[in-house]
Amino acid sequence: MKILMDPHRLLSSLSLCLDFTKEGIARHHLQVAYIGTALAEEIGLTEDEREMILLASLIHDAGVSTWGEKVKLAEFEIFEPWEHCSNGYEIISKVDFLKPVAEIIRHHHDRFGGGNRSGFAGKRIPLAARIIHLADRIDVLMSKEEHVLIKRDDIIRAIESKTGQVFDPELVVTFRSLARRESFWLDLVSPFALSKQIYPVQNQLKRVGLNDLKQIAEMFAVIIDNKSPFTYLHSKGVANVAVRLAEAMNFGREDLIMMEIAGFLHDLGKLSIPDEILEKPGSLSAEEFALIKQHTYYTFHILREAGIPSTIAEWAAYHHEKPNGGGYPFGLEAPQLSLGARIMAVADVFTALREDRPYRPGLGKKSIEEIMGKMVLSNALDGEIVGKLFDIYDYLPAGSRHSLLYPQWRASS
Missing domain, CATH: 1.10.3210.10 (Hypothetical protein af1432)
Known part of the structure; x- marks a missing residue:
């Protein structure tokens, strides 16, 4: 394609x-x-x-x-x-x-x-x-x-x-x-x-293959994740989990590539967040959380401005929306959230819980299952997708700390 x-x-x-x-x-x-x-x-x-x-x-x-x-x-x-x-x-x-x-x-x-x-x-x-x-x-x-x-x-x-x-x-x-x-x-x-x-010549449209777009997306994932040692490899981890979930839910080959691209780019707007907020060891103030909420808004509009297909932009940018309507920044509800967007939300929460954060170490399967189960009960996550996640848990990537794409000094963080 x-x-x-x-x-x-x-x-x-x-x-x-x-x-x-x-x-x-x-x-x-x-x-x-x-x-x-x-x-x-x-x-x-x-x-x-x-x-x-x-x-x-x-x-x-x-x-x-x-x-x-x-x-x-x-x-x-x-x-x-x-x-x-x-x-x-x-x-x-x-x-x-x-x-x-x-x-x-x-x-x-x-x-x-x-x-x-x-x-x-x-x-x-x-x-x-x-x-x-x-x-x-x-x-x-x-x-x-x-x-x-x-x-x-x-x-x-x-x-x-x-x-x-x-x-x-x-x-x-x-x-x-x-x-x-x-x-x-x-x-x-x-x-x-x-x-x-x-750009003196406007609309210089060229046919870009999904694999070319994927390489560009992975390049920006590196830039995004290098912002903090606590988010190191996060975008790649979300992309990996989202693709495995989408595969388990019978997405086709091209949709799987688009899901991976969306995973790589889902936190593009996080580069708008001050470093000290991302690395804060304690609770965020109301003002700090307001800044956090803007990151998915920027992800959506930058991807739209870039001419990225709307499906990829929505899968990437809606990962903090919730079926109960309590998410951000658009306050979307269940009928407005596609299966791809719901998969990305589950993949993001799961990957974040596994990772070390300034305020806690990475969690194990039992704790993650308990937290995500409560989110399903409150309709903050899609229950069918969360169930599928734990069905394939043992087949999910472990989240390697090393990648040829990433500067090696990050590997020791």
Whole structure:
């Protein structure tokens, strides 16, 4: 099965989850894509070369998940960028159609003057990586407090001060030429022009196979789960359990793949939650729980915006809805919840109960069965699916702590 999708729209929408900060959605990746493609066009790169820069820009910080890491990257001077570049390379290189992009990501913080852990310097650094490095730092220098045309001269001076040492001198000259145009800066901050400037040809629909979409979904599952050692491998665990349940309930092959994709992406919106809330050892305050409730709302709307099939979006985003109508964030009731959405809810609760959390260790079968049984009695979970879950309990994956997709430092957490 192949789905008509726009790969640009898919990645640009999914990249929104990389841009959650305490101030909201920052649009950093989209703005870096705009600056990078503008530089590429100015120096006369081919359409294929600009395409690689666009795709790499949209996911260049895939190796960063925690808000603490994002705060460090928001500083103009970065002293140890290699780890997140290397992590990004490892994650992205597992997606077949993004493999050429992975090498760009690995080098996108290499300093032109050398001294990089990659061993590269000067023109040996891939041109696309040099362009994204410059674009990334330009965007970091942007200020919400000052009008962009007032801030422009400060940005130019800061970039020029690092010419040759950090940035490619030829690209700095190109940037200086672009920076003279007010429209360059106004497009950068405009809510109307940015997407059109990056994607001059709209609706570039291509047939994307379910397995390609699955690879992208698994890539984002890694990013999501790397946010906390307590959620490490959670998305993969939910996907595994949901697929086993769906298989036991006679779902067809294509629906099983869609279920796995939904499982990988069900917590996409959790990147909007501050790290300290996810790792809090005690009870959450009303304000903290309000922030938790927003994560499935973001999952739903990001997936819809990305052009993901509505079935996958609903299976992924409805995992905190309840047949009794007491779930969140949409307050759906039993007739509005498909079998796939109910399966995902059961898989999420079961996987969470098995896992270590800041406030308790992972639970065994007896405790899990007791808790989920009470949820069935209150009509918070579908009783038939919970019954099926324990019928196949001994055949469910144990939840390995290791995966080639995941940076190995997480394996010891």
